[in-house]
Amino acid sequence: xxxxxxxxxxxxxxxxxxxxxxxxxxxxxxxxxxxxxxxxxxxxxxxxxxxxxxxxxxxxxxxxxxxxxxxxxxxxxxxxxxxxxxxxxxxxxxxxxxxxxxxxxxxxxxxxxxxxxxxxxxxxxxxxxxxxxxxxxxxxxxxxxxxxxxxxxxxxxxxxxxxxxxxxxxxxxxxxxxxxxxxxxxxxxxxxxxxxxxxxxxxxxxxxxxxxxxxxxxxxxxxxxxxxxxxxxxxxxxx
Numbered sequence: 173x174x175x176x177x178x179x180x181x182x183x184x185x186x187x188x189x190x191x192x193x194x195x196x197x198x199x200x201x202x203x204x205x206x207x208x209x210x211x212x213x214x215x216x217x218x219x220x221x222x223x224x225x226x227x228x229x230x231x232x233x234x235x236x237x238x239x240x241x242x243x244x245x246x247x248x249x250x251x252x253x254x255x256x257x258x259x260x261x262x263x264x265x266x267x268x269x270x271x272x273x274x275x276x277x278x279x280x281x282x283x284x285x286x287x288x289x290x291x292x293x294x295x296x297x298x299x300x301x302x303x304x305x306x307x308x309x310x311x312x313x314x315x316x317x318x319x320x321x322x323x324x325x326x327x328x329x330x331x332x333x334x335x336x337x338x339x340x341x342x343x344x345x346x347x348x349x350x351x352x353x354x355x356x357x358x359x360x361x362x363x364x365x366x367x368x369x370x371x372x373x374x375x376x377x378x379x380x381x382x383x384x385x386x387x388x389x390x391x392x393x394x395x396x397x398x399x400x401x402x403x404x405x406x407x408x409x410x411x
Contacts, residue, residue, distance in 0.1 A: 187238030187349075187356020188227060194236045196404050197340060197349070197358070200248050208244065208257060209234050222247060222261045223275070238351035242278035242335045245323050253319045255290075263293045273334070280333035283324055287316035346396050358400065360393045370397035 191209075195202040211221040226237035236244070247260050260277075267276035267289045276282050282289070290310055310316050326343065330336045337350040340358065348361035358367040365387050373383035374394060384391045 187351035371401035
């Protein structure tokens with residue numbers, strides 16, 4: 173699905189994040205997100221995007237859906253583990269065919285079948301040295317799970333294996349990201365009030381107790397929302 177300009181109704185239920193907001197939530201630098209999702213040129217060579225984002229708004233900026241947000245988290249984990257982005261791009265294309273998913277990396281099935289897909293893609297590499305290095309990276313199932321499990325353990329999956337909500341601070345936290353609620357912005361899970369609203373209320377109403385009364389939530393919910401917003405005030409902009 174690709175959502176174009178003037179189809180705002182279609183944004184309901186999929187979440188929408190600017191590159192800066194996605195960076196704030198994932199700690200992946202915004203310029204890197206833009207390169208991954210729009211492509212770039214380096215030393216005279218064109219590098220295509222890892223995939224085309226689900227949202228296409230004609231203002232020359234990159235916007236991510238909730239599915240894009242989940243996908244970049246897994247892609248980033250593989251890059252940090254040593255896998256070049258263009259290998260990831262080719263693995264995504266193959267995984268789409270095998271799994272029948274537009275965003276295969278962040279599915280529950282990739283968690284179980286992804287290693288064999290990656291190994292199949294790496295085997296085709298013509299660069300012997302890089303091929304050997306990558307094969308060694310994923311020579312055992314343990315290495316693959318070591319990369320992907322920390323990313324997906326805070327995600328809830330639907331019946332089809334697709335991610336449906338994300339607990340960015342872990343499951344013991346009250347903070348939830350659900351594309352079906354508040355356009356995918358971080359919320360207090362119990363009340364559905366966005367964390368930004370609760371944090372701003374502390375300042376506007378004069379304290380945590382007052383903010384909790386205004387929005388009929390617990391003081392601990394307000395406190396956690398405030399801490400979340402203070403820990404993630406700005407996107408990381410360094411490449």
